[in-house]
Amino acid sequence: MLDFIARRLIAIIPVLAVVAIFVFLMLRLTPGDPAAVIAGDNATSDQIAMIRGKLGLDLPIWQQFAIWIGDMLHGNFGESFFFKKTVVELIQQRLEPTLALSICTLIIAVFTAVPLGVLAAYRQGSWIDRIVMGFSVLGFSMPTFVIGYILIYIFAINLGWLPVQGYVRIGVDFWQFLERMVLPSITLAIVYIALLARITRASILEVLNEDYIRTARAKGLSTRVVLMRHALRNAAVPILTVIGIGIALLIGGAVVTESVYGLPGLGRLTVEAVLSRDFPTIQAVILMFSVVYVVINLLIDISYTLFDPRIRY
Amino acid sequence: MKKKAGIKRRTFGALTAGAALAGGATTVATTAARAADGKVLKFVQAGNMTILDPIWTTAYVTRTHGYFIYDTLFAMDANNEVKPQMVDKYSVSADKTLWTFTLRDGLAWHDGTPVTSEDCIPSIKRWGARDAMGLKLMDFVKEFKAVDAKTFTMQLKEPYGLVLESLGKPSSNVPFMMPKKIAETDPFKQIDSQMGSGPFKYINAESKPGEKHVYVKNDKYKPRAEAPSGLSGGKVVKVGRVEIIEMPDPQQQVNAIIAGEIDLIEQPPHDLLPIMKADKGVQLVDWNPLGQQFIYRMNHTQPPFNNPKIRQAALLCIEQEEYLKATVGEPEYYKVSGAAFISGTPNAFDAPNGLFVKPNYEKAKALLKEAGYDGTPIVLMQSTTLPVLTNTAPVTKAQLEKGGFKVDMQSMDWQTLVTRRTKKDPPSQGGWNLFHTFTVAADIMNPISNTYMVALGDKSWFGWPTDPEMEKLRDAYSKETDPAKAKQMALAVQNRAIETAQYGWIGQWYGPGAARKNIKGWLKAPVPVMWNVEKA
Numbered sequence: 001m002l003d004f005i006a007r008r009l010i011a012i013i014p015v016l017a018v019v020a021i022f023v024f025l026m027l028r029l030t031p032g033d034p035a036a037v038i039a040g041d042n043a044t045s046d047q048i049a050m051i052r053g054k055l056g057l058d059l060p061i062w063q064q065f066a067i068w069i070g071d072m073l074h075g076n077f078g079e080s081f082f083f084k085k086t087v088v089e090l091i092q093q094r095l096e097p098t099l100a101l102s103i104c105t106l107i108i109a110v111f112t113a114v115p116l117g118v119l120a121a122y123r124q125g126s127w128i129d130r131i132v133m134g135f136s137v138l139g140f141s142m143p144t145f146v147i148g149y150i151l152i153y154i155f156a157i158n159l160g161w162l163p164v165q166g167y168v169r170i171g172v173d174f175w176q177f178l179e180r181m182v183l184p185s186i187t188l189a190i191v192y193i194a195l196l197a198r199i200t201r202a203s204i205l206e207v208l209n210e211d212y213i214r215t216a217r218a219k220g221l222s223t224r225v226v227l228m229r230h231a232l233r234n235a236a237v238p239i240l241t242v243i244g245i246g247i248a249l250l251i252g253g254a255v256v257t258e259s260v261y262g263l264p265g266l267g268r269l270t271v272e273a274v275l276s277r278d279f280p281t282i283q284a285v286i287l288m289f290s291v292v293y294v295v296i297n298l299l300i301d302i303s304y305t306l307f308d309p310r311i312r313y
Numbered sequence: 314m315k316k317k318a319g320i321k322r323r324t325f326g327a328l329t330a331g332a333a334l335a336g337g338a339t340t341v342a343t344t345a346a347r348a349a350d351g352k353v354l355k356f357v358q359a360g361n362m363t364i365l366d367p368i369w370t371t372a373y374v375t376r377t378h379g380y381f382i383y384d385t386l387f388a389m390d391a392n393n394e395v396k397p398q399m400v401d402k403y404s405v406s407a408d409k410t411l412w413t414f415t416l417r418d419g420l421a422w423h424d425g426t427p428v429t430s431e432d433c434i435p436s437i438k439r440w441g442a443r444d445a446m447g448l449k450l451m452d453f454v455k456e457f458k459a460v461d462a463k464t465f466t467m468q469l470k471e472p473y474g475l476v477l478e479s480l481g482k483p484s485s486n487v488p489f490m491m492p493k494k495i496a497e498t499d500p501f502k503q504i505d506s507q508m509g510s511g512p513f514k515y516i517n518a519e520s521k522p523g524e525k526h527v528y529v530k531n532d533k534y535k536p537r538a539e540a541p542s543g544l545s546g547g548k549v550v551k552v553g554r555v556e557i558i559e560m561p562d563p564q565q566q567v568n569a570i571i572a573g574e575i576d577l578i579e580q581p582p583h584d585l586l587p588i589m590k591a592d593k594g595v596q597l598v599d600w601n602p603l604g605q606q607f608i609y610r611m612n613h614t615q616p617p618f619n620n621p622k623i624r625q626a627a628l629l630c631i632e633q634e635e636y637l638k639a640t641v642g643e644p645e646y647y648k649v650s651g652a653a654f655i656s657g658t659p660n661a662f663d664a665p666n667g668l669f670v671k672p673n674y675e676k677a678k679a680l681l682k683e684a685g686y687d688g689t690p691i692v693l694m695q696s697t698t699l700p701v702l703t704n705t706a707p708v709t710k711a712q713l714e715k716g717g718f719k720v721d722m723q724s725m726d727w728q729t730l731v732t733r734r735t736k737k738d739p740p741s742q743g744g745w746n747l748f749h750t751f752t753v754a755a756d757i758m759n760p761i762s763n764t765y766m767v768a769l770g771d772k773s774w775f776g777w778p779t780d781p782e783m784e785k786l787r788d789a790y791s792k793e794t795d796p797a798k799a800k801q802m803a804l805a806v807q808n809r810a811i812e813t814a815q816y817g818w819i820g821q822w823y824g825p826g827a828a829r830k831n832i833k834g835w836l837k838a839p840v841p842v843m844w845n846v847e848k849a
Contacts, residue, residue, distance in 0.1 A: 031725070033732035038364065040371030041750055042445065042485060042764050044774055045735050050501045082363035083522045084503050093521055152568055164568040165560065167524070262560045262569075264524030272361060272523060272561075275698070277728055 001305075001312075008298045012291065019290045023283050024068065028061050032277040034081045055081055068283070078280035080273075087284040090269060097167050098265035100177070101257065102250055104185035106243075109192035114239065116193070117200025118227055124205060132197055139194030144253050148187040148260035155183060165262035184261040188253045192246055199242045203235035210234070236307040244300035251289055352552040352848045354832075355575040357560045358841075363522055365515075366503045368443050371485035373753065373840075377579075380544070380842050381528050381555070382423075383489035383509035386414065386433065387481030388545035391837055393603075393658055393758070395481035396545040398537070399428065399490060399510070401463075409472035409794055416463040419535035422492050423508045430465035435496035437467075437480070437488055442500035444486035446762045449791060450479040474794045475761055482762065483544055483755045483839045512536070512548040512844050513555065526557040528843075541836055541845045548844040551834065555843050563700075567827075570595055576832050576848060579841050580824040582700055583641050589827050597825040598835045603655060603754035604648070605824070607636060607705060608765060609817035612746050613778040615739055617691070622684035624814030627747075629677040630716035631669050633820040639704040640822070647822040653807045654763065655754040656821060659796075660803035664811055669818060677716035690721035692740035694733060694748040698726040705749040705819070734775040748775075754821065755839030760790045760806040765816045776816065783809050 035052035036043075043051075052058050056067070071078060077087040085093075120132035156164040162183055168176035207213060208231055216230045255267035266285060273281035304311045358377060364370045367379035388398040397403065401417035420428035434457040441447035441454070453473040458466045467476070480488055490496075490510060498504045507515040513528035520526045536547035558575055560566050567585045569575045571592050581589065589595045611618040611627060618624050637647035650656035651664030664670075691713060695706030710720045725733070730748060738744040757763035766787060767773045768780035786809055790802040810816065828835060831849040836842055 031729040031732050033728075033735065036731040036735055037728055038370055040485065041731070041752070042371040042756070042774070044445075044764075044772060045737075045777075046772060047443070047501075048735055054501050080363075084365065084505070085522070090522075094523065149564070152565075156572060157568060160572070164572045164574055165565050166558075166569075166574065259562055260565065262558075262562070262565055264521060264559065268561075269523055272363070275726070275728060276363065277732075278363075 001302075005298070005302070008294075008301070012294050015294055016287060016290060019287060020069070020072075020283070021065075023286045024065055025061075027277070027279050027282060028064070033057070034277040034279060037276050038081065068280075077284045080281045081278050082276055083278075083281075087280050090281060091266065091284065091288060094264060094266045094269045096169060096265075097258065097263045098254055098267060100170065100181060101184055101188065101254055101263060101265060104181050105188040105192060105250060105253075108185050108189040109196055109246075110243070112189070113193040113196035114200050114232070117197040118204050118232060120197065120201040121204035121208060121231075122223070122227060129201075132201070136194040136198050139190045140198075142190070144187060144191060144256045145260050147190050148183070148257060151183050151187055152260075167261075167263045167265075180261075180263075184257050184263060187260070188250065188257045191253060192249065195246060195249070196239065196242060200235070200239055203238045204231050207231050207234045233307055237304055237311075240300050240303055240307070244297045247293060247296045251293075352554070354552045354555045354577065354843060354846060354848055355558050356555060356577045356841075356843065357558050357566050357569075357575055357579065359580040361523065361559050361561055362526060362557065364503065365507060367489055368440055368486055368500060369503045373485060376485045376487055377840055377842075378515075378526065378557075379487055379489045379509075380511065380840055381513040382507055382511045382515050383487075383491065384420070384511045384548075385481065385487060385489060385544075386437075387477055389481050389483040389543050389755070389839070390545040391543040393543075395477040396539075396542075398481075398545055399433075405476075410469040412467040412469070412476055413460070414465055414467070417537070420510055421533055422510050423514050423531060423533075425533065426492075427462070428490065428510050429462045429493075430459035431462075432493045432496065433490050434459060434465055435493055436490045439491075439496050439498065439500045440486055440488040444482070444488070445764050445767070446475070446479045446482055447486065447488065449761050450476065453791075472792060472794055474799055475759070475791055478759065478762070484753045485756065510534075512550045523559055525559060528555045528557075529553065536844075543836065543838045544840060544842065548842075550844050551847045552843075570827055570829065573829065576829050577835070577841075577846075578827040581827050583643065583646060583824065586643075586646075586825070586827075594830055596828055596830050596832075598828050599823065599825045600835050600837055600841055601753075601823065601826075601839055602837050603658070603758075603839055604821050605751050606655065606754055606757065606821050607640070607702075607749060607751045607819040609705070609709060609747065609749050609819050610765065610774075610776045611814070611816065612740075612744065612776050613815075614737055614776075615744055615746060617684075617686055617689060618746055620684050620686075621813055622680050623686055626677040626680040626684070626686075626716060627713060627718070628668060628811070628814045628817055629673045629680065630712040630718075631817050631819055632672045632712060633669050635712065636705055636708050637820040637822060639708050640701055646824065647820060650821050651818075653766075653810060653818050654758050654760070654803055658754075658758045659800060660759055660807075662804045662807055664807070668811060672712065672716070674716045681717045686717070688719050690719040691746045692744070693720050693722045694730050694745050695722050695724045696727040696730045696749070697724050698728075701751065701824075702727075702749055709747065709749070737777070749819070751822075753839055760787045760803055766806060766810060768813075768815065778813070778815050780809070780813055780815070783813065783815065 035048045039048045039051055079086050080090055083090055116132050120129040123129050152164055155162050163180055167180055170177045213230055216226045255271055258265045258267040270285050358374045360374045362374040362378055364375050367375045384399050386400045387395050390396050399416055399420055400414050403414045405412050441451040453469045455468040455470045492508055495504050495506050512531055512534045514531050516527040516529055530550040530553055536549050539546040541547050563582045566578050567588055570578055611624050613619055633649045641647045648656055649670055651669045652661035654660035693706055693710055696702045706722055710722045713720050733745055734748055736744045740746050760766050764774045768778045768783035770777055770779040786806045790799055793799040793802055833847045834845040836845050
């Protein structure tokens, strides 16, 4: 197992190298000049050129790349062109809202979707199954921002139960933190619930016809025990795989959800950095997302062994 | 009736009891809670603020931040007249070349040290290295001298008519006074400190770019005795704290102000104004009566707009009302005006023959024929990410086509546009022919501050017009110290700009702010300032 983990961790290096080259080139080769954005609308070409020089953007691309890679190898991810802060500081500042949103979303999604999927499979063809699958299609088809605005309109504007926007850090006021997490987490969770419920249903349906399920039933075990202990456990591997893949969905969804609810997280940081062409920030955030994605998938792979003892690395 | 935002604690507690166990709910007192005055204003600007140096960038959000924490030697009042602000008294020698400024008593930086002449001189120099009006002023300055801690002189090489207008310039870049050590920073590098002598202090520890910027009242600030007027007069702070909330989505801003989560919005989009007008808790505030002006800029270095006749033909196609209807909509928020230097200000003159108001397509076609326009499509850059600008380009396309032009409208985000407009290549190789922008009216009220009037070739704003005659006129204006004569020179500059078709001004418009009904005292000025604002 340790050997497997080590190999997977080493495999991160080429992945990151490819991502680094791709992101760097993509940013340099697409239109957009941070110096022009910094200088503002009234600046002249000369002033923009001066700023470009100060930022090192007038150097040849290979030289800019070498400086960036060299700095990163020394643990320096650079300074934002705009914020006058290191990228690491910026990411640290924005990490909490995104982490909170992701965790709340995952909790809501898993604890809603898995029981719904199991129930739909168990009652295959019934009205419950149809409702769950109908919701699943709807949830998957509706853009996140539409869901967000609908929820805001109902629960924040009309009913006044929850705040429209904003974020309060968990250490500042826990209740306000929770109040502000409810709508964004549900918004983001809906698409995830839709995906996960479908996969759970399909996986459970597959195992429900297996001999060991029939045996468990023949032994007189209750339906709950059969479903939760025997069926769900054996159907867990594909469900876990989808949770892993869904992390990418979560990252993409966080960008939109954070914008709709005014959460100052990494998603919004990414959007702001892209719009202003803040190269160091975009590069660092994308690299960080890549590492997160790879590590989460590694953790998912490891977790397979917990549910299926036959899997060995 | 709107219900109070916030779910009932008991209900919410029941829903989240498990989470509470894990969280160990703790409340950390913030300075908000401690603020003696208790009143917190939550203000949303018309864009995110990422840069805190108002000299390094011309971004309006950063300029507004500057007015919170810095003060200015002079300031423009509500009648567009320049009045002393940090300056107590000033004088000019009989030959109009030696200006003497004396600072008023009680000026201090946020750390309590007094503001001195030694601080003001490098502050003016740093601003003068970046701002268009500052650069012009510096052309005339021979030297500065600190006479004593509160008095300094500015020796000019020859008389300059815009000394006070320059030092009292209301919008980007504003000549803010900074402590000597900070003001000596390279003008092309961002400053590190946020220490000023203005009515608010910036709280770095609580400010999180992308989330909020926090300002508290500067208790040591000594406002002038006069009543506030525009950006001048007594800057009396009536709240304990102001938070600039970063909220990029306009719909979210409107939802938040209706729900009472924020107090003021600088400039909500026009299409959302009816929603706020209909809400009992929200009022619209016309804080910037000068408004803004749309601009249309041609590239003078590339065909076909390197031909003045073809540029003139383009101007003949302009019908301002079509732009204003397409972008602003409601007539109460726009004004059709042929004045380059803003209708309602001292240098305002209507353009001759109904230019900009009534198009003359037949004359445009005749001019194109005369100029030998070969039908090469005009590369028109359309910004799709600044809502107020998005609809300008399609109107231009339609109008130019009616006048006999062929137009290739290319859509892009604003950041791509601002990068591409720096390119001097032919349009077929990544260059351009025409784009639109808009500017705060206060920035363009005279021929020197109006960047679009500069005709110094490569040193001009994008489009790079070259016109020695225009520069002569601008120079003459800048040296004229008699206001009546200066006004006539401004007219000459406008006429010259029309004659050479230097650029197109395509309409003035106004964007009111929104405030909760319990907010009072939002001053009328070209910048949304938060002194004098009260929260009941």
